[in-house]
Amino acid sequence: MTPGLTREDGQLKIRVMKGLELTPLRLLLLLGAIGFLFVLPAIARNTGDLPIRIRPIYRGMVLGLAAVGLNLLLRHTDLVSFGHAAFFGTAAYTTAIMVQLLNVQSAVVLIVVAIVAATLMATLIGYFTLPHEGLYFALVTLAFGQLIYSIPVGIQELGGTDGLNALTGQAGVSINEQYPHLGGIFLNGQEVPNTILFWITIVLVVLSLLVMFRIVRSPFGNALDAIGQQRTRARFLGLPVKRYVWAAFIISGIYGGIAGALYALFFSTTIDPGSTLQVFVSGDILYIAILGGFKTLTGPFVGGIVFETLSNVASDVVLTGPAGEKEVGRLITGAVLLIIVFAFPSGIVGSLKPGGRVYEGVRELLRNPGVIGPWSRRAGNGLMNMVKRAADNVRILIMGVK
Amino acid sequence: MAPIGTELLEPTSVAVQTLNAVLDAPLTIGDLLQPERFITQTINGIQAGFVLFLIASGLTVILGILDVLNLAHGELYALGAFVASSVGGYLVGTGANAIFSPPTSFSPVASFGFVLVLILVALIAALIMVPIGALIETTLIRPIYDRAQVYQLVLTFALLLIIADVVELVWGSDPQQPAFATIQAINDIPSFDIIGFGNIPTLVLMVILVSLGLGLALFWFFGRTKTGRIMRATAIDREMATALGVSTDRTFTLVFALGAFLAGFAGAMQFVITRAQTGMGEQALVLSFVVIVVGGLGSLRGALVGAVVVGILQNWMIVINPDFQTAAPFAVMVLILLVKPEGLFGSWGERT
Numbered sequence: 001m002t003p004g005l006t007r008e009d010g011q012l013k014i015r016v017m018k019g020l021e022l023t024p025l026r027l028l029l030l031l032g033a034i035g036f037l038f039v040l041p042a043i044a045r046n047t048g049d050l051p052i053r054i055r056p057i058y059r060g061m062v063l064g065l066a067a068v069g070l071n072l073l074l075r076h077t078d079l080v081s082f083g084h085a086a087f088f089g090t091a092a093y094t095t096a097i098m099v100q101l102l103n104v105q106s107a108v109v110l111i112v113v114a115i116v117a118a119t120l121m122a123t124l125i126g127y128f129t130l131p132h133e134g135l136y137f138a139l140v141t142l143a144f145g146q147l148i149y150s151i152p153v154g155i156q157e158l159g160g161t162d163g164l165n166a167l168t169g170q171a172g173v174s175i176n177e178q179y180p181h182l183g184g185i186f187l188n189g190q191e192v193p194n195t196i197l198f199w200i201t202i203v204l205v206v207l208s209l210l211v212m213f214r215i216v217r218s219p220f221g222n223a224l225d226a227i228g229q230q231r232t233r234a235r236f237l238g239l240p241v242k243r244y245v246w247a248a249f250i251i252s253g254i255y256g257g258i259a260g261a262l263y264a265l266f267f268s269t270t271i272d273p274g275s276t277l278q279v280f281v282s283g284d285i286l287y288i289a290i291l292g293g294f295k296t297l298t299g300p301f302v303g304g305i306v307f308e309t310l311s312n313v314a315s316d317v318v319l320t321g322p323a324g325e326k327e328v329g330r331l332i333t334g335a336v337l338l339i340i341v342f343a344f345p346s347g348i349v350g351s352l353k354p355g356g357r358v359y360e361g362v363r364e365l366l367r368n369p370g371v372i373g374p375w376s377r378r379a380g381n382g383l384m385n386m387v388k389r390a391a392d393n394v395r396i397l398i399m400g401v402k
Numbered sequence: 403m404a405p406i407g408t409e410l411l412e413p414t415s416v417a418v419q420t421l422n423a424v425l426d427a428p429l430t431i432g433d434l435l436q437p438e439r440f441i442t443q444t445i446n447g448i449q450a451g452f453v454l455f456l457i458a459s460g461l462t463v464i465l466g467i468l469d470v471l472n473l474a475h476g477e478l479y480a481l482g483a484f485v486a487s488s489v490g491g492y493l494v495g496t497g498a499n500a501i502f503s504p505p506t507s508f509s510p511v512a513s514f515g516f517v518l519v520l521i522l523v524a525l526i527a528a529l530i531m532v533p534i535g536a537l538i539e540t541t542l543i544r545p546i547y548d549r550a551q552v553y554q555l556v557l558t559f560a561l562l563l564i565i566a567d568v569v570e571l572v573w574g575s576d577p578q579q580p581a582f583a584t585i586q587a588i589n590d591i592p593s594f595d596i597i598g599f600g601n602i603p604t605l606v607l608m609v610i611l612v613s614l615g616l617g618l619a620l621f622w623f624f625g626r627t628k629t630g631r632i633m634r635a636t637a638i639d640r641e642m643a644t645a646l647g648v649s650t651d652r653t654f655t656l657v658f659a660l661g662a663f664l665a666g667f668a669g670a671m672q673f674v675i676t677r678a679q680t681g682m683g684e685q686a687l688v689l690s691f692v693v694i695v696v697g698g699l700g701s702l703r704g705a706l707v708g709a710v711v712v713g714i715l716q717n718w719m720i721v722i723n724p725d726f727q728t729a730a731p732f733a734v735m736v737l738i739l740l741v742k743p744e745g746l747f748g749s750w751g752e753r754t
Contacts, residue, residue, distance in 0.1 A: 074552060080552045082555065131743050132743070135471045135699075140695060142688070143688075143695055144736070146688050146691075146692075149728075150726075150729035153725075153729075154728060156725065279684065286555070286556065287559065321568075322571070322572050322573075323570070323573050324574060326574075331564050331568065331571075333563055334561065334562070334563030335564065337557075337563070338542075338564075341560065342545070342546075345549070390540050390541055396652050396655075397540075397651075397655045397656070
C-alpha cells in the first residue's frame with residue numbers, strides 16, 4: 001500500500017501510509033499545524049511581550065511526546081502510570097552524565113544511548129509493576145518513580161538537588177565547544193541551534209506519532225485493547241497478557257526516553273531532579289494526556305503545548321491573599337483541570353473532533369442560534385440539581401437515611 | 403528545595419536541634435551502634451513513624467473503602483499543620499490576648515494541663531478539616547465515582563495543586579513555627595532524662611503518646627463501633643452492604659471526613675514538633691504510598707507497621723548515610739514488592 005489517492009464512499013481520501021487515510025481538509029489542517037509549529041520559533045522571536053515563548057513550548061512538546069507514550073498504557077491497556085517521569089528523567093540524566101562525566105559530545109550518540117537507558121529502565125520497572133492493576137499500578141509506578149528520583153538526589157557526584165549540566169567543562173576548549181554538537185553545530189542554547197533542535201524535535205514527534213499510529217492499529221494494539229477491556233477474557237482468548245503489557249510498558253518508556261533526551265539537549269544547563277524526575281513531572285505528564293484527550297492519538301501532544309503555555313501564562317498571575325501577593329499558577333492549572341474533568345472529559349482534541357462536545361455544540365449553534373435558550377436552561381437545571389444533591393448528601397450525612 | 407521524603411524527619415525545631423548537637427560530628431555506620439545514639443535515633447524514628455501512620459491511615463482507609471487514591475491527602479495534612487499554627491497562635495501564646503499561656507517552669511498541674519491544651523489545639527485543627535473533607539467528597543469526588551479511575555486521580559491531583567496554592571495565599575510561603583515558650587514548656591517536663599536519655603525532648607514523647615492514643619482509638623473505632631464495622635463491611639463488599647441497608651453515600655462522606663481528620667491531626671502534630679511549611683504535603687504523600695505498599699493496600703495494621711518501619715529506617719539512615727535517607731524507604735518498598743507483592747498484611751476488611 002503506497003501513498004496515493006483513494007476513493008471511499010464517493011469521498012476523495014489521501015492515503016499517507018497503510019491504514020492512514022485522510023480527507024483533503026484534514027490533511028491540510030494537519031500539515032498547517034505542523035507548518036505552524038515550524039514557524040513558531042520565528043514568531044516567538046518577533047512577538048516581544050506576547051506569551052509565546054519558545055522554551056515552554058519546547059518543554060510542552062517533549063512532555064507531550066512522553067504523554068503520547070503514556071497514553072499507550074492509559075488508552076489501550078487501561079493502566080494509569082503515575083511514574084512516567086522515571087523514563088523522561090533517566091534519559092535526561094543519562095545525557096547529562098555522558099556529556100559531563102564521559103565527555104561524549106555527539107548529539108546522535110547522546111540521544112541513542114539515553115533512549116537505550118530509558119528502555120532498560122522501563123524494562124526493569126515494567127517487570128516489577130507487571131503483577132499490578134488499577135490503583136495499585138498507579139501507586140507502584142509512582143513509588144518507583146520516586147525511587148529513581150531519590151537516586152540523583154542522594155549522589156553528590158550527580159549534583160544532588162542542584163542537578164547536573166550537560167556541559168563538558170573540558171579544559172583548553174572554548175566555552176562554545178563544551179556543548180554537545182550535532183553535525184558541527186554546537187547546541188549552546190543560542191537562537192540558531194535551538195531553532196534547529198526545535199525543528200528536529202518536530203520531525204521526531206511526527207515520526208513518533210506515525211509509529212504510534214501503526215502500533216495501535218496493529219494486531220498488537222488490538223490485543224492491548226482487549227487486555228484493557230478485560231484481562232481475564234484476554235487471557236482466556238490465549239493472549240500472552242503479561243508479555244504484551246510489559247511490551248506496551250517498554251514502548252511507552254521509550255517515548256519518555258526520546259522526550260527526555262531531547263529535553264536535556266535543549267535545556268543543557270539545568271538537568272535537576274526537580275524538573276525531570278519528581279512526582280510532579282509524572283503528574284504533569286498524566287495531566288497533559290487528560291487535557292489533550294487521552295482517547296485520541298494526537299491529544300496528548302497537543303495537550304503538552306497547551307499545558308506548558310497555560311502554566312507559563314498562569315505563573316504570572318498574582319492574587320492577593322491574607323499573607324500578601326502570591327503567584328497562583330498551580331491554582332489556575334488546577335482549576336482548568338477541574339473544568340476538564342467535569343465539563344470536557346474527552347479533552348481538547350477529543351472535544352474538537354467530530355462527535356466531540358465542542359464540535360457538535362458549535363455545529364448545532366451554527367445551524368440554529370436559538371439553541372442557546374435550551375442550553376442555558378439545561379445548565380441552570382444542572383446547577384440546581386447539583387446544589388440539591390449536595391444538600392441531600394449533607395442531610396443524609398447528619399440525619400442518616402430515614 | 404529539600405528532597406522529597408526527608409522533610410518529615412528534618413530536625414528543624416528548637417526542640418530537635420538540641421538533640422542534633424549530639425549528632426554534629428561526622429558519622430559512620432559504627433556510630434549507630436553506640437547505645438545512646440541508637441536509642442535516640444530509634445525513638446525519633448518511632449515518633450516520625452507515628453505521625454506518618456496518622457497520615458497513611460487516612461489515605462489507606464479512603465483507598466480501601468472508596469477505591470479512590472486521594473492525591474490531595476498530603477495537602478490536607480499540610481493544611482492541617484497550617485490551621486494548627488493559626489489555632490495555636492490564637493489559643494496559646496505569651497501575649498496578653500492569648501487564652502492559655504505556657505508555664506515558664508515545670509509544675510505538674512500547669513505543665514500537664516498545658517499538654518492537654520496542645521492536644522486541644524490539634525483536635526480543633528483536625529475538626530476544622532472534617533467539614534472541608536466532607537465538602538470535597540460531596541461536591542467534587544462523588545459525581546465521578548462511576549467514571550474511569552484516571553479521572554479520580556486527575557481530580558485529586560487538581561485538588562492538590564489548588565490547596566497548595568491556597569495555603570500559600572493564606573499563610574504565605576514562610577514556615578510557621580510554634581512559639582519557643584510552647585516547646586520549652588513541654589520539654590521542661592522531665593521524661594527521658596529520668597532514665598538517662600536527657601537528649602530526647604519530652605515533645606517527642608508527647609507526640610508519640612498522643613498519636614498512639616489516636617491510633618488505638620482508630621483500631622477501637624473500626625473493630626468495636628457500629629459505624630466502624632459498617633465502614634469495614636462496605637470495604638469488603640459494597641453491594642452487599644447496600645443490600646443490608648447501609649447508606650454508602652453516608653459511609654463514603656464519613657470515611658473521607660475521617661481521612662481529613664486524621665490528616666489534619668497529623669499535620670498539627672508535625673507542626674508542634676517541627677513547623678508548618680509549604681511542600682510538606684507532597685513529601686508526606688509520597689512516603690504514605692510507600693507505607694501503603696509495604697503494609698498492604700487498605701490495611702490499618704499494615705499501615706502502622708509500615709509507617710514505623712519507614713520512620714525508624716529514615717532516622718537510622720541519618721546516621722548511616724544521610725545522602726540515601728530519601729532513597730531508603732523506596733528501596734524497602736521494592737524489596738517488599740519482590741518478596742510479598744500484596745504487602746505485609748494483605749488487604750482490608752476482615753481484620754482491622
